[in-house]
Amino acid sequence: MTQQPFSRPGAIDLSGLGKPAPQAPQPAPRGAAPTQPGAPTGGGSSYTVLVDEQSFQGLLEQSMAAPVLLAFYSRTRMPESGQLADDLATVVEEHEGRYLLGLVDIDAVPQIAQAMQIPSIPLVVAVVDGRPMPLLQDALPIAELRTALTQVGQQLTAQGVTGRHQPRSVAAPAAEGDEEAVDPRYAPAQDALAEGDIDRAVAEYQKLVDANPADVEAAGGLAIAKVMQRTQGVDLAQARSAAADNPDDVDAQTLVADLDMLGGHVEDAFTRLVNLVARTADPERSKARDHLLGLFAAVGNDDPRVLAGRRNLASALF
Incomplete structure (x- = not known):
């Protein structure tokens, strides 16, 4: 089947997913993940997690089951990149497990941005089978994000990538007295x-x-x-x-x-x-x-x- 490349201003073709993956950084000993500043302000998502050194390697490994998106942003240096992170959390939730979104606040975890050699923000990276590829390099309106992720999903499906993630806990800390939205089955x-x-x-x-x-x-x-x-x-x-x-x-x-x-x-x-x-x-x-x-x-x-x-x-x- 001939696959049409995914082309849209601000996006990069996924055809290079077959290239060898850069060496991922080794995680520090696993422990309680610190709360990161700059969590999404638009509410939690069952398919969004905050990334730190302890969780980063595990997140990459989950891309063996279904696609993972990494959004690199800084609310202090570039507020529009923070808005992109919020909008991505919303759109990823709508795809019901097609993607798992990892939010990387480069002010909170600069070592991850350095290890990934992030040139600038905002940047969204797609990771499939442990192999990262840049996907978006500009802050798009949410409507364009929906179109972009739909097109990416169609291309991945055509390439045989059809797995889905199970719901996870909400990305933002739960309000006092509220329970985390964890699916107890999965x-x-x-x-x-x-x-x-x-x-x-x-x-x-x-x-x-x-x-x-x-x-x-x-x-x-x-x-x-x-x-x-x-x-x-x-x-x-x-x-x-x-x-x-x-x-x-x-x-x-x-x-x-x-x-x-x-x-x-x-x-x-x-x-x-x-x-x-x-x-x-x-x-x-x-x-x-x-x-x-x-x-x-x-x-x-x-x-x-x-x-x-x-x-x-x-x-x-x-």
Whole structure:
């Protein structure tokens, strides 16, 4: 499929997402996150977090599951950049988990801006699969922000990036006497992902699925977390070489399918496993089929590629 580049004044094409990521700074020992000045004034968002040194690395790791936006701003140096941060929080909330927004106040955490080599503010960076790319470099009206993020979402979907974040606590401190807006079902798993503890995230999602098999969000989160778990520390070149040398090895083929998923090549992952199902017999066939069903859950049953994949799987089975 030919992808039209995302082009709009003040925005940068996302086609470079396949380039190697700059080395992320190592976090300080995890502890209680300090309250940052300059939090959004327009109210909290379930999909917006304030970024500090302790949370920064975990936020980048969450981009393996779904896109993360980083907004760099300073209310004192450039008030319009603070307004952009407020407006982004509003627009990201409207996308209901398509993005997770990290707000980086460069006055509160200048070390992050320095590590990311931020040239100026405002700046919004999109992070997908741990790879950052500049997205917006000017303060846009909120209507233009809505258009821009919709276009970015469409482009990412076309590239196979379809994951969603679960709701998180509000970005701004809760008013006295108010409770934080934390979704109790998903918070433990999301906290585990934020800490880079993929194994614990899998366990937390598994608890949710065991308690309620009809919880589609939990099932999707579990499937994505399992893909991340299976691919931790895997050498891509070695995995592809092993799969090429052993075309009927279910473990080798499913590992490359997982890597394809994380790389945004959803249809390639599906096709690889459908073809494997077609040319193998039980028990290998059942193992390949079950793995493919897990990838379907990770993408979402309403996705057209999943619908096509299910049709192709049915043809391969029968």
